[in-house]
Amino acid sequence: MRLVVVSAGLSVPSSTRLLGDRLAAAAAPAAGDAEVRVIELRDLAVEIAHTFTNGFPGGALSDAFDAVTGADGLIVVTPVFSASYSGLFKSFFDALSVTDPDALAGKPVLIAATGGSARHSLVLDHALRPLFSYLRAVVVPTGVYAASEDWGAEGLDGRVERAAGELAALTAGPAAARPRPRRDSFEEVTPFEERLAGLRPAG
Amino acid sequence: MQFGIFTVGDVTPDPTTGRTPTERERIKAMVAIALKAEEVGLDVFATGEHHNPPFVPSSPTTMLGYIAARTEKLILSTSTTLITTNDPVKIAEDFAMLQHLADGRMDLMMGRGNTGPVYPWFGKDIRQGINLAIENYALLHRLWREDVVDWEGTFRTPLQGFTSTPRPLDDVPPFVWHGSIRSPEIAEQAAYYGDGFFHNNIFWPADHTKRMIELYRNRYAHYGHGTPEQAIVGLGGQVFMRRNSQDAVREFRPYFDVAPVYGHGPSLEEFTAQTPLTVGSPQQVIEKTLAFRDYAGDYQRQLFLMDHAGLPLKTVLEQLDLLGEEVVPVLREEFAKNRPADVPDAPTHSSLLATARRTEGARA
Numbered sequence: 001m002r003l004v005v006v007s008a009g010l011s012v013p014s015s016t017r018l019l020g021d022r023l024a025a026a027a028a029p030a031a032g033d034a035e036v037r038v039i040e041l042r043d044l045a046v047e048i049a050h051t052f053t054n055g056f057p058g059g060a061l062s063d064a065f066d067a068v069t070g071a072d073g074l075i076v077v078t079p080v081f082s083a084s085y086s087g088l089f090k091s092f093f094d095a096l097s098v099t100d101p102d103a104l105a106g107k108p109v110l111i112a113a114t115g116g117s118a119r120h121s122l123v124l125d126h127a128l129r130p131l132f133s134y135l136r137a138v139v140v141p142t143g144v145y146a147a148s149e150d151w152g153a154e155g156l157d158g159r160v161e162r163a164a165g166e167l168a169a170l171t172a173g174p175a176a177a178r179p180r181p182r183r184d185s186f187e188e189v190t191p192f193e194e195r196l197a198g199l200r201p202a203g
Numbered sequence: 204m205q206f207g208i209f210t211v212g213d214v215t216p217d218p219t220t221g222r223t224p225t226e227r228e229r230i231k232a233m234v235a236i237a238l239k240a241e242e243v244g245l246d247v248f249a250t251g252e253h254h255n256p257p258f259v260p261s262s263p264t265t266m267l268g269y270i271a272a273r274t275e276k277l278i279l280s281t282s283t284t285l286i287t288t289n290d291p292v293k294i295a296e297d298f299a300m301l302q303h304l305a306d307g308r309m310d311l312m313m314g315r316g317n318t319g320p321v322y323p324w325f326g327k328d329i330r331q332g333i334n335l336a337i338e339n340y341a342l343l344h345r346l347w348r349e350d351v352v353d354w355e356g357t358f359r360t361p362l363q364g365f366t367s368t369p370r371p372l373d374d375v376p377p378f379v380w381h382g383s384i385r386s387p388e389i390a391e392q393a394a395y396y397g398d399g400f401f402h403n404n405i406f407w408p409a410d411h412t413k414r415m416i417e418l419y420r421n422r423y424a425h426y427g428h429g430t431p432e433q434a435i436v437g438l439g440g441q442v443f444m445r446r447n448s449q450d451a452v453r454e455f456r457p458y459f460d461v462a463p464v465y466g467h468g469p470s471l472e473e474f475t476a477q478t479p480l481t482v483g484s485p486q487q488v489i490e491k492t493l494a495f496r497d498y499a500g501d502y503q504r505q506l507f508l509m510d511h512a513g514l515p516l517k518t519v520l521e522q523l524d525l526l527g528e529e530v531v532p533v534l535r536e537e538f539a540k541n542r543p544a545d546v547p548d549a550p551t552h553s554s555l556l557a558t559a560r561r562t563e564g565a566r567a
Contacts, residue, residue, distance in 0.1 A: 049468075053469070054406065054469060056406070056411065058477065186417075186418050189387060191391075192391050192395035195388070
């Protein structure tokens with residue numbers, strides 16, 4: 001079982017990364033001692049931008065895409081920027097879906113965000129949840145938002161536990177909800193006669 | 204093996220002077236470049252087709268017909284002819300006319316085009332791009348092979364008792380390449396017909412190009428046209444040369460940095476490491492081009508993009524001198540080494556005519 005954390009935190013150390021680590025630490029044992037890999041988008045920022053200018057991902061970004069596509073479950077964490085996910089966070093998933101539109105189809109995803117105050121906590125349901133629904137992921141019911149004040153208050157650990165448990169349950173869930181292996185268009189060719197036949201007018 | 208150049212036909216300001224050529228200057232420059240290609244011993248000149256600024260070549264057969272009249276050996280081709288938005292009937296007519304005027308010195312490359320609004324401007328739906336390419340080419344293929352065509356399809360008005368004129372020269376349809384960067388469906392189409400497959404090989408890493416070509420080669424064999432190694436493969440490439448490689452880098456960098464398509468992106472060094480672009484000495488160009496064979500196999504046609512991003516005509520002509528005098532002769536010699544005898548050359552009018560006569564003789 002493989003869990004991948006995608007963190008869009010920018011500072012070092014970053015509270016976004018910290019939240020991702022806490023979610024992974026809670027989910028991994030519950031998901032059968034899953035192996036955890038953390039992808040820091042900060043390190044990939046330039047390659048992500050170049051994907052849009054070049055049309056193809058660079059080496060390190062390709063490797064990150066493979067990890068995300070092959071994961072049994074994802075934990076995605078973004079800081080709130082201008083009342084939404086950060087541009088870097090969105091760009092990573094834009095570049096991924098351009099490269100492979102089915103990368104997240106059927107994949108369990110735990111959404112999480114950090115912010116300076118609790119006022120933006122609905123970013124989870126107004127921004128992240130629709131994004132991952134669009135990408136046909138299976139979004140965990142509980143999202144986790146951590147404002148600065150939450151790191152010194154009670155309650156965050158309980159939300160982390162609940163969300164992590166839900167993610168673990170989904171990764172162990174029925175096959176229908178699990179990610180499909182990536183379709184390789186070079187290996188599954190539609191024979192040309194079939195394509196021609198599909199265009200013939202009826203009658 | 205054939206060597207040549209392909210042009211996009213962009214009108215781009217020269218970033219070192221800020222000057223933009225007029226459309227007339229650019230069109231005449233394209234012609235001058237084609238004539239130079241013949242002069243320095245290249246085999247092929249191919250022009251793009253575009254229907255929006257900043258591009259000029261909207262009417263490829265007009266330009267190619269003019270160049271045909273002023274050359275003697277050069278093969279005129281396209282890179283690409285839009286099989287999606289052009290009427291296949293008009294493609295059949297225009298290129299058969301060119302074939303007669305050029306005494307068979309022509310072929311053409313089908314492409315879908317990647318400019319969204321061109322589809323609606325020509326009354327087509329971009330979401331049907333692949334299907335348009337498939338249906339339109341199936342009709343074009345018949346128009347050049349059957350004197351009288353009855354046809355009905357999805358995208359075009361039906362034809363009853365239609366004869367496309369002029370009929371192909373010597374009843375030999377022009378050879379067709381299919382160009383695609385990322386669509387396996389097009390590699391499959393090229394394989395099905397036993398046509399050529401061209402990968403522009405400019406913007407994408409080699410491992411992607413390799414997979415496209417492998418698919419085409421395997422499907423070519425699947426459809427019974429020969430072994431995978433006998434499939435007809437063309438590759439693009441992009442080079443900028445000076446005798447001293449540091450001079451090449453220094454001179455090309457301002458053009459690269461703001462070039463349409465990949466400008467304002469990765470550095471020249473990153474891009475040359477990741478893609479087939481070579482900026483350096485003729486020897487470096489020779490080495491990198493010879494390495495294309497490592498992932499494409501023995502192939503038939505190599506076209507270079509030489510005249511884009513606002514490079515002045517004088518510079519482009521100097522590049523063609525280097526290409527024709529120092530690079531291509533070595534490439535011809537090296538690519539011929541260890542090339543299996545049963546790997547064919549790219550079909551030409553005379554080779555296709557000879558094949559047709561042999562087939563007829565065998566039947567009689």
